[in-house]
Amino acid sequence: MVMKTPSICSILFAFFVLFSCSWTVSSHGHDDFLQCLSLQSKDHTSISNIFYTPENSSYSSILNFSVQNLRFASETTPKPLVIITPVNESQIQPVIYCAKENGMQIRVRSGGHDLEGLSYTSEEPFVILDLVNLREINIDVEKKTAWVQAGARLGELYYRIAEKSRTLGFPGGVCPTVGAGGHISGGGYGTLIRKYGLAADNVIDARIIDVNGRILDRKSMGDDLFWAIRGGGGASFGVILAWKLQLVDVPEKVTVFTISRTVEQDATNIVHRWQYIAHKFDEDLVIIVYIRRVNSSQDGKRTIQATFQSLFLGGVDRLLPLMQQSFPELGLQREDCTEMSWIESALYIYGLPVGPLDVLLNRTQANIRYLKVKADYVQKPISKNGLEGIWKRFFEEEAEDAQLLFFPYGGRMDEISESAIPFPHRAGNLYKINYAVYWDEEEESERYLNWSRRLYGYMAPYVTKFPRATYINYRDLDIGVNNKGNTSYAQASIWGLKYFKNNFNKLVHVKTKVDPTNFFRNEQSIPILYSKWTKNGK
Numbered sequence: 197m198v199m200k201t202p203s204i205c206s207i208l209f210a211f212f213v214l215f216s217c218s219w220t221v222s223s224h225g226h227d228d229f230l231q232c233l234s235l236q237s238k239d240h241t242s243i244s245n246i247f248y249t250p251e252n253s254s255y256s257s258i259l260n261f262s263v264q265n266l267r268f269a270s271e272t273t274p275k276p277l278v279i280i281t282p283v284n285e286s287q288i289q290p291v292i293y294c295a296k297e298n299g300m301q302i303r304v305r306s307g308g309h310d311l312e313g314l315s316y317t318s319e320e321p322f323v324i325l326d327l328v329n330l331r332e333i334n335i336d337v338e339k340k341t342a343w344v345q346a347g348a349r350l351g352e353l354y355y356r357i358a359e360k361s362r363t364l365g366f367p368g369g370v371c372p373t374v375g376a377g378g379h380i381s382g383g384g385y386g387t388l389i390r391k392y393g394l395a396a397d398n399v400i401d402a403r404i405i406d407v408n409g410r411i412l413d414r415k416s417m418g419d420d421l422f423w424a425i426r427g428g429g430g431a432s433f434g435v436i437l438a439w440k441l442q443l444v445d446v447p448e449k450v451t452v453f454t455i456s457r458t459v460e461q462d463a464t465n466i467v468h469r470w471q472y473i474a475h476k477f478d479e480d481l482v483i484i485v486y487i488r489r490v491n492s493s494q495d496g497k498r499t500i501q502a503t504f505q506s507l508f509l510g511g512v513d514r515l516l517p518l519m520q521q522s523f524p525e526l527g528l529q530r531e532d533c534t535e536m537s538w539i540e541s542a543l544y545i546y547g548l549p550v551g552p553l554d555v556l557l558n559r560t561q562a563n564i565r566y567l568k569v570k571a572d573y574v575q576k577p578i579s580k581n582g583l584e585g586i587w588k589r590f591f592e593e594e595a596e597d598a599q600l601l602f603f604p605y606g607g608r609m610d611e612i613s614e615s616a617i618p619f620p621h622r623a624g625n626l627y628k629i630n631y632a633v634y635w636d637e638e639e640e641s642e643r644y645l646n647w648s649r650r651l652y653g654y655m656a657p658y659v660t661k662f663p664r665a666t667y668i669n670y671r672d673l674d675i676g677v678n679n680k681g682n683t684s685y686a687q688a689s690i691w692g693l694k695y696f697k698n699n700f701n702k703l704v705h706v707k708t709k710v711d712p713t714n715f716f717r718n719e720q721s722i723p724i725l726y727s728k729w730t731k732n733g734k
Contacts, residue, residue, distance in 0.1 A: 226277045229323070232294035233280075237287065246287060246329075248279045255279065262308030262328060263316065264373075266566045270638055274317050276303070276324040283329045285437055289409040291325055292435070296407075296715060303718070304435050306346045307375020311569045312671045314718045315378065315431070319680065325435065327377060328559075332438075335360045340443045341400065342366070346377025346436045351542075351556035357443060358539035358553060365446040365538045367392040370546050373561045380439050381430030382669035383619040387507040387545055390479045390607030392444045396426040396617050397608075401440035404433065407711045411437070424706040424722075427619035428696065429668050432703075432722040433710055446538040451508040451515050452545070453532045456501050458492060462525075463502040464583055467602075469525050470504070471577035475606030475626045478518055480509035487600035489590045500587040507541055565597075566641060568648045570631040571670040572659040574602075575624050582658050589654060594633065594647035601630040620697040621665060629659070630670060649674065668695040677719040688723040 230247070237243035248255045258279050263269045277300070282288050295302050301322035305315040316324050327347035333356040334343045344353050351372025357364055367388035369379055384395030392398060401414040402425060412434075414422050421433060430436040457463040467485060474483055486503040504526060508515045512533045519528045540550050548555055578586075590598060604627045614620040621628070631651060635644045652674075656664070666672060676691030685704060692700040700722075707714075707722040714724045 226321075229278065229294050229298045229300055232297055233290055236290040236293055242283070243287060243290070246281045246283060248281075249277070250275065258326065259316070259324070261560065262305055262326065262375075263313075264308045264561055264564060264567075265311065265313060266564055266638070267568070267641065268313030268317050269564075273313070274319060274322075276316070276318075276322050278323040279326055280323060281326045281329050285330075285403075285405070285411060288325065288405055288435055288437075289411075291323065292405065292407065292409050292715075295323060301718075302435075302716070304377070304431055305375075306377030306436075307349055307373060307379070309371070309374045310378065310671060311567070311669075312673045312719070314671065314720065318718065327375070330437065335443075337361050337364065340364060340445075342441045342443055343438055344376050344441060345438045346375065348376045349559055350374050350376060350379060351558065354539060354542050355553055355556040358537075362537050362539065363446055363448055364443045366395070366441055366443055367398060368395040370542075371561075372542070372546060372548075372556050373559060376439060377430065377436045379669065381425055381428070381436055383427045383617075383667070384669065385603070387482050387484075387541070388444065388446075388509075389609060390477070390482050390604065391509060393608045393612055394427070394617075394619060395441075396619060397612060398442040398444065399426050399439050400442050402426075403437040404430070405435040405437060407434060407713070407715045420702075420706045421710055423617060424703055427617040427668075428699070428703045428706075428722065431718065432707055432716055434716060447509055447511075448537065449511055449535045450538050450541050451510065451512045451533050451535050452506060452541050453528060453534070454503060454505045455526060455528065455532055456503040458490070458499045458501050459587060460492065460494070460499060463500065464580055464587070466504075466525050467502050467583060468577065468580050470523070470602070471574070471626060473522055474602075474604035475610075477522055477604070477606070479607035481515070481518060482507050482604060483523070484604070485600075485602040487586070487590070487602070488598070489595055498591060500590055505545065507545060509538075511535060565634045565636060566638065566644070568633050568645055569670050570648060570652050570672050570674070571667045572629040572631075572652075572655055573621055573625045573665045574627050574629060574659055576658075577626065578658045585654060586651070589647075589651050592647060594635075594644050597634040598647075598651075599632050601632070603628045603630065614697070615699060615702075618696050618699045618703055619668075620699050621667070625660075628667065629655070663694045663697065665697065666694050671720060673719060678717070678721065678723065683714075683717075683723045685723055685725065691720055692722070 248258050280291050301318050301320045302325050303316055303318055303322055304325045306327045330345040330347040332345045333348050335356055337360045350368045367386055368384050369386045380395045404412050425433055457466055483504055483506045488501055490501045492499045543550050605625045610623040612622055614622045633644050633648050675694055678688055703722045708724040
């Protein structure tokens with residue numbers, strides 16, 4: 197990227213902006229970065245309105261706006277030297293240039309749902325590039341496509357689609373406050389997975405800024421980079437600006453239901469049966485299972501409850517015979533079912549009241565707590581004894597607000613090659629397990645983290661092996677991290693093969709080609725093949 201040489205007037209203006217507004221800097225590098233940013237920006241007035249230092253009164257509110265996990269909101273959590281909230285793409289290029297020049301790391305945040313906080317924390321001096329203002333969405337109903345900027349939330353995307361058409365949808369995630377940039381770059385999945393695959397399977401173009409500040413689309417970035425950012429995690433390769441999505445057909449009416457059963461109501465046998473059939477259902481049908489501890493309605497004692505929640509792409513009259521034939525054990529009745537539009541099902545599945553759709557435009561998530569998440573894949577049904585071992589661990593004190601989610605695969609997921617994009621978890625996987633535990637006090641964190649690790653350890657015989665696969669969007673630093681600075685392939689493969697399996701090797705080669713100094717890096721970024729970095733890549 198060629199940077200314009202500043203005039204004397206612009207230099208004087210930059211210093212006026214920096215010092216007249218009392219933006220005191222805490223380090224020489226911090227000061228140099230701010231001066232560089234002001235000098236390299238074409239519009240000094242606009243750039244001064246989009247960066248925040250700790251001395252700015254809005255710094256904390258900007259930082260915490262997209263924090264989705266209290267584990268990374270404590271006083272001891274490393275904080276950025278600067279937060280930049282660009283309103284257009286051209287304001288990002290100087291940030292990359294100046295961060296490289298001053299040996300600072302960039303953390304790119306679209307929605308803040310990185311489960312280990314890597315989009316807004318770092319042990320090295322860093323700046324946050326917060327894409328919260330890059331949220332434009334353009335829907336083309338005739339071509340069934342959408343351009344969505346990285347900072348848009350999934351709820352905003354679904355809302356804008358529904359504004360134009362009630363018979364188009366997109367196979368993204370359930371949580372409406374998740375940012376499109378990170379969600380899709382890791383694969384992204386939701387209730388349309390068995391019909392249409394992942395969010396990343398339905399990307400047809402993208403825009404990214406690379407380490408040299410070039411804005412690239414699918415054609416100019418080339419096949420390898422376009423492949424890598426659709427499931428390989430975009431933060432390793434540059435700054436994702438926007439995705440062009442292939443929208444998918446949904447019927448005017450879908451059917452939903454939620455049925456709960458406790459172990460006293462035969463939940464163990466029903467869950468056991470579900471494992472054998474959920475991946476074989478008609479691809480229009482997905483039935484998700486949630487496992488949690490509850491108080492029995494009969495005697496108030498603690499028990500385990502399995503909740504079966506479903507989306508069916510069709511009417512109840514077609515669903516009931518399918519369920520009677522495939523899964524009579526659940527005992528689904530017509531009165532359990534509700535017909536609604538697909539966009540209304542987005543509210544229902546997330547647990548929002550089915551009503552006005554503008555709740556999907558809410559960009560903040562209520563009731564942020566401490567959280568730890570892990571994930572596994574299951575290729576052989578877990579025995580009843582194995583399930584009962586899970587239930588036993590849910591009676592432990594730490595499991596009061598814990599939950600397992602069993603998400604079925606099959607359908608379209610069996611048809612897509614595991615090397616089509618970096619996401620490799622395709623045919624042969626019956627379902628994915630999500631483990632989540634919540635708590636409210638920071639001093640209790642280690643106890644709850646240890647409970648999560650004990651449960652994860654117990655599950656080892658029942659899930660995939662060699663490697664024990666997991667999902668990049670459920671990032672888990674317990675499975676391995678890069679060394680600070682110089683990370684070897686061998687070190688990174690400890691975690692990389694679990695996320696990407698055989699695709700990890702290709703990701704490393706792409707990374708080495710497009711970011712040879714390893715500028716875009718974090719504790720679980722794709723490594724480069726060699727370590728002869730320039731001073732700007734340290």
